[in-house]
Amino acid sequence: MTNDTSTTTTTKANASYDQSNCKKRESWHSNGDVTGDAGPDPGGDGDTDPNSNDRAKETTALNPKGAHLGGNKERALVVTLTGERRRETWSQKTEFLLAVIGFAVDLGNVWRFPYICYQNGGGAFLIPYCIMLLFGGLPLFYMELALGQFHRCGCLTIWKRICPALKGVGYAICLIDIYMGMYYNTIIGWAVYYLFASFNTELPWTKCDNVWNTDACTPITAMAGYNTSVLNGTTGFINGTVELLGNMTTTLVSSLVGGVELEMVRTSPAKEFFERQVLEQYKSDGLDYMGPVKPSLALCVFGVFVLVYFALWKGVKSAGKAVWVTALAPYVVLLILLARGVTLPGAAEGIRYYLTPEWHKLKNSKVWIDAASQIFFSLGPGFGTLLALSSYNKFNNNCYRDALVTSSINCLTSFLAGFVIFSVLGYMAHVQDKSIEDVGLEGPGLVFIVYPEAIAMMKGSIFWSIIFFLMLITLGLDSTFGGLEAMITALCDEYPRALGRRRELFVLLLLVLIYICALPTMTYGGVYLVNFLNVYGPGLAILFVVFVEAAGVFWFYGVENFSSDIEQMLGKKPSLFWRICWKYISPTFLFCILIFSLLGYEGMLEGEYKYPEWSVAAGWVLTLSSVLCIPLYVIYKFMKSHGSFTSRLRQTFKPEPLIPTVVPGQIYTGTAV
Template sequence: MERSKKNNGSNSCEFANNLTATNASATAATTTVSNNTAGTTTSPWSNNKESPPNEDDSNEDDTDNATPAKVTDPLAPKLTNNERVLVVSVTERRRETWGQKAEFLLAVIGFAVDLGNVWRFPYICYQNGGGAFLIPYCIMLVFGGLPLFYMELALGQFHRCGCLSIWRRICPALKGVGYAICLIDIYMGMYYNTIIGWAVYYLFASFTSKLPWTSCDNPWNTAACMPVTNANFNANQTTPAKEFFERKVLEQYKSDGLDLMGPVKPTLALCVFGVFVLVYFSLWKGVRSAGKVVWVTALAPYVVLIILLIRGVSLPGADEGIKYYLTPEWHKLKNSRVWIDAASQIFFSLGPGFGTLLALSSYNKFRNNCYRDALITSSINCLTSFLAGFVIFSVLGYMAHVQKTTIDRVGLEGPGLVFIVYPEAIATMSGSVFWSIIFFLMLITLGLDSTFGGLEAMITALCDEYPRSIGRRRELFVLLLLAGIFLCALPTMTYGGVFLVNFLNVYGPGLAILFVVFVEAAGVFWFYGVDRFSSDVEMMLGKRPGLFWRICWTYISPVFLLAIFIFSFLGYEEMLGTEYKYPQWSIKVGWAVTCSSVMCIPMYMIYKFFFASKGNCRERYDASFKPNTNPGTAIPGQQGTNV
């Protein structure tokens, strides 16, 4: 337990009447409040309801005795008789806030709008009925994705802490959810940055007079290579773009899959290392540094998308591609798979459950309108996916025109779309070098924003949970964390690394995050309670959430998550793809990876109930599953040392 700090050798100090008015030159604020303190000095803690967080609060706390005083300010700290109060260095340990409101919005948009908006949504859309798919997509957004998105923004803003510390205030036994999220974020960092590294490789390869995937006369090409513009091209042959990706960038022919992946490819490792360097210098100083970077990384993709859209719709065959993209097939709406795909796409696109929305919103001011932010950012995310569909399908229509074939024989899903098909189309355009450079710059910025969010979630969580050992040494911690993730990611940079990237994508976050978010939602809506959560929102916004939101939070959103999890669990083999048959031992390892994060939840529940709580079963249950309304801090909204 922290002891009270002493100023100028005195044995006791007076608590400032108003913490927000503390002189900026003070190095600490300390106090004892006597039993006969006069009426207007401080405000007492409420034993049954926690005060809302202060915008200038702190993480590092000390203690002293306190007794009640008269209530004057509803936002001021509340103290009770015989309650030890943690006293803080207000000027030294204030929580950062975003430099501008726009920085927060751009950070959230940048996290939500990722590579999946470009390579997955267009494919899912045309596969599931074209324009008709927009109906289940919008329904799942309104009833499933948006309520969860709004929930996380509100939680982070109210409690002002990351995905670990926040559970003390919601349901202490579910703190394992926070550890599970951190582990999932590590798995994502191990493969997602490698994909960005592929884009970096392509970017540097584009700085030439002739794109290297234009022709078949390169050292890495095989006899089966033939340009798609050749009239004799058939299904038994490969394109220069495909061979460049598989035989030059990845060199996967030098491996035997996961059984023998081969050594690390130095040039690829150098590209991925460059990505980690960019990430470090964007995150090392916290939201103040990240807030400046997102002006570029979040806005640049939109500039490029608009440029590519203008170029795409001017190409021959583009109208056929767009028509193929939008033409509704209403009969497909009878297929349950279409609705599950819509729900999955919304969930993974908005990204609740990764801890990122909690972390980013925790740096907001307390009165910020998080409801409006949720509507704006989620709408922009979905509109971006829709816009990306026009960009992709205008070019696919052009490629079908060039190859004199149908669009369904041209298109690919996932990395193949952006690393093979689209570069293939670019190579046939005039000014191909320019189009290639801006396209891969767009992919890099899309990827960087998402990796910023995932890593910041983990960094914020650990800095809040361990403010003295980690929070004060953020720069060093971020360096060690990224260095560790880079070393763990080295196998993804081997000749067989592409198989591991897909493997980690499925077994790292793929299934586990669905279960984790379901438990998170259950903890907030069923243990903490929708009424209590609604009251928290009312404190911030001055208005209680309507009946629609409360119904969604109580019933619809949990069912939404459970349905996605069940269908994904049943169809996990499809998620691995069919191009490579994963060995049986790897499937077992994959389930172990999934369970490693999922098991954090029951393991911590057992620890909390049987080892970290005292008393009879009822008392242990209350300590484990009821929110801690006295977190032990004189500054509401921040974590301190419980006394």
């Protein structure tokens, strides 16, 4: 790196003039794309750049013999300026693409999309799905990638260049990411538990002779031929939220005893393994009494946090290496499982059930709302992750092409997962002599109960179980990497001196804090808290936050200004299609999802377990804790401003001026961390 060094010796009268010149020189910055540049304080409450080598060293020497100069003391001012370290960038373009794909492709692609597809018309559902992708999801996805790349900072610092009053959006995102970290890593911990349980001579959910099994336990093959009905009841995702559904694999077996017809509840070994061995939820009374922490589960989740730490502690340097495994491994396993699944008896019927179009369902508005919700929660705009990941790109990277490629891969992965899931569901229905809807539907119950049941009946079941749960773990890790990196990047950019230059320690303390907060989800009643946090943590709040974010960018900052920023990076303005989507269609898309989610929130936690009334009130407090960051910061910013009401309002919403750089056609907009 080139160092810019100047030494000036002046009299006291000229010292202030030279210092101001030095400050002016420090204000030129190249956005980190070339070396030898110096930059201003990156922002964030007056902190300086944590990685900056800029140091203004002032040495004052008083002449002890100054009397001969008329009694005036001479001061020697030595100012040394060293070049500022540029912001880290991905070592390879592929690493960025894998990180974005890994974040977008998560557990929901496996357990949510296939179910929502067949429920809403099979192959016909792909029409509203693609329309919502084109007009709603993709414009928002593109927006966040472009914002992060242009401003080169996280979801806090970025707002001073867009609309300072909406900085509360960044704080809301950080809170939401914490809530997600509290329960999402616990779900990954369940998969870790299953992975270790798979290293055995026989899968423990194959038979009913284990210590945790009850008299009602019946092997899957023994249930075939009974008059069955499904009591919907494990966990599932609706509008990106987990809900309790009922006992998915519970079977009612009618028998005649003494002339009186009785109904005996039968459960499968896999269901009892999940509920009575992994979770042990029968030892709790729900949220009123969740019981103590289960040590083995806490240890599994701790292992997840350790993996997360070593993936994030060095920033993009460590994360870029981790995604080569966590982003690519799921595709290898999906293809292996697909190759195995299509060869199973009954697989063709399952795939036919998945894809058969029911065109009449397209007249139902719920189908279109489900398509919009699925796209939004699948692509994941608004969590700050896309901003953070793209902020480490080079300034002239083609983020438009990246948005098209990564979003398309995400959607195609969901479609591929449908074949994997329904080929096995068809096999399960064939073995049990049931219809597919009676075998199992969506949610964690699909991947922790139904699919393991199918694996247990395959030859080489231990191998298939190991690779399946490895896939779930890698799918989950990528997403939790992204969510936590969004918060880490935002806080390190906003407080570079306090946090940025101590990133390793900061990440460690943050993960320890989140793990401690997540301990209640590892209790015997933790599954109820997981569902609760998913609904009231990010479920509703993120929709409002993203709507405000879109309004701030498209309406306050302006589509024209945003398009000009993209033109600076890519050399041409976005087409009229994108500008219309950003100004009108995408905000409407978000507003509709928000309204319908609010209207249907009461059904999000319906199921066998009835949540106590106090928990609903507590849930809304949890939701408002992030949402209220936005209006509270607007009030704070307004009160902190000076002058008349109009002047304060202008200061509150007016973006800070952009600073030219040494690179022609570029401006300094963010940090150089």
